[in-house]
């Protein structure tokens with residue numbers, strides 16, 4: 001059995017300044033299922049990457065202690081030897097594959113660990129079958145949904161035979177159904193294949209029954225905590241009504257259909273956006289939510305009509321349309337146009353539609369609420385995932401387009417940050433009469449904020465959710 | 468278990484992917500320029516269209532050089548961009564591959580003249596000059612420039628120097644400066 | 654008859670380089686014809702060939718015309734020479750790109766031309782990102798619009814953002830590949846296999862020497 005041990009480990013990204021991880025000592029029990037929690041920016045991703053040997057290889061420095069794999073410093077172990085023992089599933093399902101199809105990807109991984117060529121096809125089949133994705137073997141990875149991609153990543157890890165499976169918010173962009181399935185799969189791997197599992201997550205639902213131990217990162221340090229902390233972020237799934245037809249914004253879809261790769265993805269969507277409210281757009285992974293936003297923002301072609309004030313929106317120039325309908329991108333990196341947090345906000349303030357509302361004082365106060373004040377001079381590209389989300393939402397809210405589309409603004413936020421972001425969205429859209437529509441897989445905690453729900457299912461928009 | 472020694476002079480996987488992605492990006496952005504080029508290219512002014520936009524083609528090399536600061540990065544960056552160009556938008560066929568190598572050599576030469584010590588203004592300036600001269604030399608034969616009237620050649624040289632100077636010199640320098648501020652390039 | 658991609662590349666470069674210096678229209682036309690024949694033989698997509706040829710027509714026109722307008726000596730000869738050269742390069746290139754998937758090319762180069770797996774898989778990973786990179790250029794310009802700005806092609810911002818994406822993606826991909834066991838400088842299993850009988854190198858040699866002989870001595 002492989003042994004992964006962390007001894008008094010400290011790590012930092014920058015040459016100077018405080019450590020991001022401080023004196024961590026942890027030897028995960030073999031064959032256990034562990035949950036790693038901590039506020040955004042607390043260092044979960046950093047710890048998991050260090051445990052896989054990706055850090056400091058890909059940046060930063062170790063300031064004390066070491067992480068060892070079978071008593072060898074993990075940084076010196078060749079990647080193919082590491083992969084056979086420790087594997088990491090990344091938060092972003094899009095950026096972990098080098099090859100074009102699941103079959104090619106798993107084959108590639110097996111070639112890397114120098115598996116005998118004759119055994120590879122059989123091993124690939126077995127891994128695909130265990131995860132239940134044999135049917136996807138030859139499908140192009142680009143066309144798979146987020147949940148399916150994470151399954152392919154799991155199958156690859158399984159094929160590699162890694163004893164330790166680390167997962168960095170693997171479900172952040174995955175719908176509840178796929179999430180449930182994947183968690184069940186992980187439990188199977190632990191119970192029947194003897195794997196040691198470590199998952200970092202903000203959404204605790206489903207874990208209490210699965211896990212053996214909870215670890216928490218606070219103030220750069222790791223402590224084992226009681227599983228009772230998990231009850232904080234579990235609760236009932238709220239129900240939302242259909243959108244009201246009383247007060248409507250100027251934006252309306254009239255028989256809009258969208259094709260993806262030659263097949264219909266969304267068919268004859270007809271819908272008028274309620275004014276001054278926050279709506280929820282739900283639907284499983286790959287149902288076309290982001291694609292619908294792309295069509296509304298004129299970033300991809302569609303059939304049918306998209307009205308603004310009764311006029312065909314295509315008649316409006318791109319630059320003006322972007323000032324009419326705002327978008328918070330699913331990927332925060334796509335949003336940023338400046339270098340530092342302060343510059344980013346200054347740009348929004350310069351071009352905002354509502355300079356009287358978004359005064360410097362208000363922006364500073366909001367930054368404080370979002371816990372971003374210590375980071376104003378920080379580089380936007382070096383913020384943690386959660387910090388980036390918060391900044392992204394704030395910079396678009398400052399722009400104050402009359403319609404705002406938000407693509408998973410809550411993904412990867414801890415409970416407290418999520419509350420802050422929702423409060424901020426609610427306050428500013430109500431004060432400024434902005435009509436907003438938000439995609440979110442997370443539903444718990446939304447009850448007080450969301451006014452209505454639209455559910456995307458079977459190529460159609462269903463008003464009022466799936467219930 | 469087998470272990471590794473860190474070796475920083477080699478080409479790492481990350482550098483290769485980085486160069487290739489930059490090459491693809493530049494290939495795609497070049498297409499945006501393509502419209503302007505096409506409008507001019509169907510007329511006898513084609514050589515001018517060629518020389519005035521040439522600088523865009525030459526950006527990938529020096530960009531890769533100043534970002535990676537490695538011997539051969541400039542050449543390889545340009546060659547990769549050309550390979551991408553050939554595989555994606557094969558409207559110039561193998562000649563892209565050949566001219567890519569020549570352009571890469573030309574740009575690399577400038578940095579080599581500083582002993583690979585200066586990746587800043589001096590290196591870029593020299594690189595602009597060497598690549599202008601080397602590529603024009605190649606075009607004398609491959610594009611038959613030898614058969615143009617001498618005055619025309621002088622005009623083409625000026626147009627080329629201007630274009631390479633702006634795109635592969637000034638613009639690359641501006642981009643590099645922005646990138647330096649992010650602290651992401653180490 | 655199918656050439657191994659590695660042999661094909663050597664043929665392309667072996668003929669392509671001297672072609673830059675040749676003054677023989679006949680030789681260029683022969684290359685065009687042979688390359689087209691090879692493409693037909695391999696059922697290359699006729700529509701693509703037609704389209705690329707069509708797109709190149711204005712370029713060919715401009716090339717020829719410029720020599721007639723600004724050339725010295727026998728301007729018509731130069732015009733035809735350059736036009737035939739343009740198409741010879743074009744069809745020569747297509748005989749590789751339209752008959753061989755990128756993955757097969759790169760793997761063949763690893764097997765027969767000593768391309769390092771680091772380069773082959775790095776390039777392959779980047780190529781597999783192609784559709785996303787294309788979309789990204791659009792996204793970058795749109796994100797500026799959202800903030801009331803426009804990125805022009807002569808300003809550094811668009812390139813800067815593109816390079817930032819490249820940094821991010823290459824970092825993520827390299828980390829992903831490392832965590833899937835890809836190890837630079839270590840041996841790995843190759844399941845990809847192709848055939849390269851020795852006679853193909855011989856044919857390549859004959860073709861290249863034949864071309865040089867035809868274009869410079871006839």
Ligand SMILES: Nc1ncnc2c1ncn2[C@@H]1O[C@H](COP(=O)(O)OP(=O)(O)OP(=O)(O)O)[C@@H](O)[C@H]1O
Nearest residue numbers: 013020040041042043044045046382383384385386
């Ligand atoms: N590449 C980097 N360079 C510099 N600083 C970084 C880098 N990546 C992360 N950081 C900083 O390190 C700290 C820990 O970040 P990390 O991504 O590990 O947090 P996290 O717990 O995973 O957060 P989240 O839940 O938001 O994903 C943060 O303050 C972040 O700003």
Ligand SMILES: Nc1ncnc2c1ncn2[C@@H]1O[C@H](COP(=O)(O)OP(=O)(O)OP(=O)(O)O)[C@@H](O)[C@H]1O
Nearest residue numbers: 142143144145146260261285286287288289290291
């Ligand atoms: N370039 C592409 N080529 C083919 N199919 C694609 C492409 N891009 C996306 N798709 C597919 O289109 C469908 C809709 O994708 P979209 O991103 O809109 O889904 P989504 O509902 O936002 O999912 P998620 O919850 O995972 O974000 C998915 O099945 C996706 O795999």
Ligand SMILES: [Mg+2]
Nearest residue numbers: 044045168385
């Ligand atoms: Mg994280």
Ligand SMILES: [Mg+2]
Nearest residue numbers: 289290291330
């Ligand atoms: Mg989406």
